[in-house]
């Protein structure tokens with residue numbers, strides 16, 4: 001697979017690392033206007049770093065756009081003439097809908113809209129995808145690309161904003177929970193490094209229990225909460241302090257914010 005990442009910033013580079021990590025491309029182009037800080041990627045023999053988006057497009061089959069929303073329209077206009085019907089166009093841009101991309105490029109292109117998260121750099125992204133009518137023929141290919149770097153799910157485009165909150169912003173939410181657990185562990189006497197190790201591996205184990213045994217969180221909670229024991233005492237106190245409620249309210253607030261952001265501002 002010949003892949004170009006147009007906009008090798010935070011997310012673009014995370015995707016590039018995920019692709020390198022999974023040996024997912026025969027060649028990869030990484031583009032940005034100022035390439036100095038990503039030049040080192042050329043040490044991987046199959047990677048070309050350039051500020052020439054058209055060159056990247058002409059030499060690639062899969063085009064992953066990871067620029068800021070306000071830059072996308074102009075970049076699409078610039079590369080439009082180099083596109084063929086064989087290209088698969090994957091956008092990661094928040095809030096930029098398929099109709100708008102079709103409006104710039106035309107509906108004859110395979111267009112996939114995706115929302116990965118930054119864990120893609122370590123092959124653990126939860127990525128949601130949807131496609132235009134033509135792109136549906138390539139949805140399995142897009143799923144295969146993202147499944148190599150984590151787990152993917154096809155969703156209706158109307159749910160893309162909600163998926164952004166749960167999966168992309170979700171990385172920040174889970175980080176804060178891990179950090180708070182770490183602070184609790186420090187208060188109980190572990191040093192900072194040990195405390196983080198305990199918190200993050202317990203978090204990873206909890207998620208793996210659900211993923212691998214296909215069970216429900218409450219069923220797993222029932223297994224750990226000894227009657228009159230310390231777990232139920234701590235858990236109930238967390239709920240009295242509003243743990244579930246504050247998470248749900250935070251998620252809904254994020255969603256309200258993302259819904260307010262107008263495409264023209266993006």
Ligand SMILES: NC(=O)C1=CN([C@@H]2O[C@H](COP(=O)(O)OP(=O)(O)OC[C@H]3O[C@@H](n4cnc5c(N)ncnc54)[C@H](OP(=O)(O)O)[C@@H]3O)[C@@H](O)[C@H]2O)C=CC1
Pocket residue numbers: 006007008009010011012031032033034035053066067068069071075092093094115116117118168169
């Ligand atoms: N899924 C997720 O977890 C997240 C998704 N996003 C989405 O991903 C997109 C990228 O976000 P993020 O990575 O944080 O943004 P960054 O600003 O870090 O990266 C964007 C990159 O695009 C480059 N760029 C700008 N203009 C051009 C151009 N004409 N041609 C090629 N490259 C260009 C910039 O580099 P230079 O200035 O040198 O050109 C920059 O490195 C956003 O649309 C955002 O909505 C954002 C955060 C998280």
Ligand SMILES: O=C(O)[C@@H]1CCC=N1
Pocket residue numbers: 094164168169
């Ligand atoms: O915070 C934001 O608005 C963007 C979208 C998802 C992650 N970062």
